[in-house]
Amino acid sequence: MKIFDAHCDVLMKMFIDATITFHDQSKLDITYESLKETGGKVQCFAIYIPENVHPDLRFMAALSMVELFVTKIVLLPQIRWIRTKEDIQKLKVDQIGAVLTLEGCDCIGADILKLKTLLRLGVRSVGLTWNFANMVADGAMEQRGAGVTRFGEHVIEVLNENKAWTDVSHLSEQAFWDVIERANDIIASHSNAYKLCPHRRNLRDDQISALINKGAPIGITFVPEFLKKDKKATIKDVLEHIDYIGSLGGRNNLGFGSDFDGIDHKVSGLTNYRGYQELINSLTKYYSADFVKDLLFNNFAKKFPNDSQLVNESY
Numbered sequence: 594m595k596i597f598d599a600h601c602d603v604l605m606k607m608f609i610d611a612t613i614t615f616h617d618q619s620k621l622d623i624t625y626e627s628l629k630e631t632g633g634k635v636q637c638f639a640i641y642i643p644e645n646v647h648p649d650l651r652f653m654a655a656l657s658m659v660e661l662f663v664t665k666i667v668l669l670p671q672i673r674w675i676r677t678k679e680d681i682q683k684l685k686v687d688q689i690g691a692v693l694t695l696e697g698c699d700c701i702g703a704d705i706l707k708l709k710t711l712l713r714l715g716v717r718s719v720g721l722t723w724n725f726a727n728m729v730a731d732g733a734m735e736q737r738g739a740g741v742t743r744f745g746e747h748v749i750e751v752l753n754e755n756k757a758w759t760d761v762s763h764l765s766e767q768a769f770w771d772v773i774e775r776a777n778d779i780i781a782s783h784s785n786a787y788k789l790c791p792h793r794r795n796l797r798d799d800q801i802s803a804l805i806n807k808g809a810p811i812g813i814t815f816v817p818e819f820l821k822k823d824k825k826a827t828i829k830d831v832l833e834h835i836d837y838i839g840s841l842g843g844r845n846n847l848g849f850g851s852d853f854d855g856i857d858h859k860v861s862g863l864t865n866y867r868g869y870q871e872l873i874n875s876l877t878k879y880y881s882a883d884f885v886k887d888l889l890f891n892n893f894a895k896k897f898p899n900d901s902q903l904v905n906e907s908y
């Protein structure tokens with residue numbers, strides 16, 4: 594079965610360790626080979642700048658990750674750079690799509706030109722924050738819990754104009770509601786249900802309902818502490834979050850955002866990308882074939898934003 598995975602941190606690992614290639618199974622959870630062998634069809638690659646990078650160097654770090662995406666991933670045989678929904682639809686049977694995303698706007702500071710530059714370079718989904726505050730919004734772990742700033746409103750306007758996803762994963766609750774009010778194309782790339790696991794990174798019922806009403810995809814993530822309070826998560830816990838969000842009306846919104854290569858602790862049976870096969874085996878025991886296909890690929894692929902004028906003008 595085809596898999597659309599909405600979040601991984603391969604680029605961060607490559608940025609930290611220049612020796613890593615996309616074939617390095619000893620250092621990466623997701624590799625070129627594991628995508629091909631397990632059914633990977635569209636993989637999102639996040640630009641995440643480690644916190645220890647000096648603020649003055651973060652935009653250059655983001656550009657370095659774009660270069661890594663191009664030279665170490667997109668140039669590989671059978672990998673195709675995805676910028677539009679049409680690109681996904683045109684993927685051949687033996688091709689894998691790669692999407693460039695941004696996890697946190699720390700690297701743009703308060704400079705909208707830097708955001709526009711990243712969009713011109715192919716970024717198609719933007720998370721406004723990581724866990725803490727920046728010039729755009731407060732993150733989920735920021736104690737004051739403020740919302741989107743005036744500059745952040747401008748950021749959302751630019752994302753709307755370019756028909757890029759605005760990612761609410763990692764946002765504070767107030768910032769989440771600000772995005773719901775202002776953004777056109779929304780995604781929660783890697784967040785689970787707060788009701789089942791009360792972590793500040795997870796989505797409360799009213800947030801899930803708001804995302805469903807906006808037609809936004811919700812990526813169930815494989816981060817153990819977002820699946821189960823004691824962090825000892827199994828594939829059964831993944832299924833429980835699927836069931837719960839589905840019970841709120843989200844069956845057509847659900848997909849996966851693994852967070853592979855961004856996590857140290859793993860779900861039992863889901864220790865790397867090949868673990869998707871074990872997940873698929875479990876899914877097919879409990880759900881219809883059509884629903885499993887929607888979960889794995891169709892829901893996210895159908896909701897991928899349409900082409901934008903700004904991206905078109907770039908190439």
